Amino acid sequence: xxxxxxxxxxxxxxxxxxxxxxxxxxxxxxxxxxxxxxxxxxxxxxxxxxxxxxxxxxxxxxxxxxxxxxxxxxxxxxxxxxxxxxxxxxxxxxxxxxxxxxxxxxxxxxxxxxxxxxxxxxxxxxxxxxxxxxxxxxxxxxxxxxxxxxxxxxxxxxxxxxxxxxxxxxxxxxxxxxxxxxxxxxxxxxxxxxxxxxxxxxxxxxxxxxxxxxxxxxxxxxxxxxxxxxxxxxxxxxxxxxxxxxxxxxxxxxxxxxxxxxxxxxxxxxxxxxxxxxxxxxxxxxxxxxxxxxxxxxxxxxxxxxxxxxxxxxxxxxxxxxxxxxxxxxxxxxxxxxxxxxxx
Numbered sequence: 298x299x300x301x302x303x304x305x306x307x308x309x310x311x312x313x314x315x316x317x318x319x320x321x322x323x324x325x326x327x328x329x330x331x332x333x334x335x336x337x338x339x340x341x342x343x344x345x346x347x348x349x350x351x352x353x354x355x356x357x358x359x360x361x362x363x364x365x366x367x368x369x370x371x372x373x374x375x376x377x378x379x380x381x382x383x384x385x386x387x388x389x390x391x392x393x394x395x396x397x398x399x400x401x402x403x404x405x406x407x408x409x410x411x412x413x414x415x416x417x418x419x420x421x422x423x424x425x426x427x428x429x430x431x432x433x434x435x436x437x438x439x440x441x442x443x444x445x446x447x448x449x450x451x452x453x454x455x456x457x458x459x460x461x462x463x464x465x466x467x468x469x470x471x472x473x474x475x476x477x478x479x480x481x482x483x484x485x486x487x488x489x490x491x492x493x494x495x496x497x498x499x500x501x502x503x504x505x506x507x508x509x510x511x512x513x514x515x516x517x518x519x520x521x522x523x524x525x526x527x528x529x530x531x532x533x534x535x536x537x538x539x540x541x542x543x544x545x546x547x548x549x550x551x552x553x554x555x556x557x558x559x560x561x562x563x564x565x566x567x568x569x570x571x572x573x574x575x576x577x578x579x580x581x582x583x584x585x586x587x588x589x590x591x592x593x594x595x596x597x598x599x600x601x602x603x604x605x606x607x608x609x610x611x612x613x614x615x616x617x618x619x620x621x622x623x624x625x626x627x628x629x630x631x632x633x634x635x636x637x638x639x640x641x
Contacts, residue, residue, distance in 0.1 A: 301335030331624025
């Protein structure tokens with residue numbers, strides 16, 4: 298398995314940017330030393346509550362401090378950006394990092410972002426699918442002529458190419474069946490968000506595999522998973538910490554409109570009940586968490602786990618303690634010979 302660490306925005310405009318930079322530099326540097334293989338940064342625009350620096354330049358900077366790690370753009374809002382520019386930005390990142398880039402793309406959900414870009418929401422699927430096909434063509438190394446409804450390229454031969462051949466991995470994020478079927482057809486992997494319940498995740502993984510089989514595509518590729526995970530001395534203590542840490546973050550998601558975009562597999566976003574915390578989080582001692590992650594690996598085929606140690610309002614020292622626990626206790630169990638098979 299490969300493990301990634303999320304460089305999560307937990308600061309607003311009131312915080313000195315140098316604090317964010319310093320904490321994320323420490324996060325990825327220590328994560329690399331602990332055996333993590335990837336760093337992850339995502340994208341939003343005009344976020345008043347959370348400061349999202351744009352992921353390509355941000356990951357370029359952070360990679361300098363952890364040069365062996367993959368740089369995973371998780372995720373780009375492809376419906377809002379120009380695919381020609383994105384293809385060259387990510388190819389540049391791949392070249393700078395020596396072939397370590399992973400591109401993960403999603404539709405986007407926030408109405409204020411679509412309004413700001415002047416893009417009608419009803420065009421987002423067309424923009425996404427056409428844009429992704431154009432990116433693949435631009436990375437092919439061949440002459441490109443592309444005549445879509447929204448994007449046109451006439452006999453271009455881009456000199457800016459990724460180092461990885463035939464191209465960097467492409468993942469698609471999303472939590473609805475349509476998005477997952479799209480990921481199965483158009484990408485190398487489905488990158489799971491943390492919002493489906495444990496049962497919902499298992500069902501949606503099956504949807505992905507069924508769609509891959511329908512198109513005679515390989516079933517043994519990457520399966521990168523995001524689940525919220527909190528470690529403590531007991532499951533009850535971890536549950537209490539998860540409830541405390543998640544409330545502010547989920548309040549932001551709800552304000553941005555995510556709660557209106559989730560299907561039944563997500564459960565009640567933002568609910569603080571024991572049942573809902575238990576159905577979304579991996580909780581307990583490091584050994585408990587390793588057992589639950591082993592279940593995802595053995596039962597669902599998880600190949601990458603993306604860990605988020607930072608939460609809104611959580612002191613940096615506490616986030617680093619979670620990172621160290623994961624690296625010194627959980628990773629060795631999952632990469633060793635111990636038999637851990639309990640499910641979340």
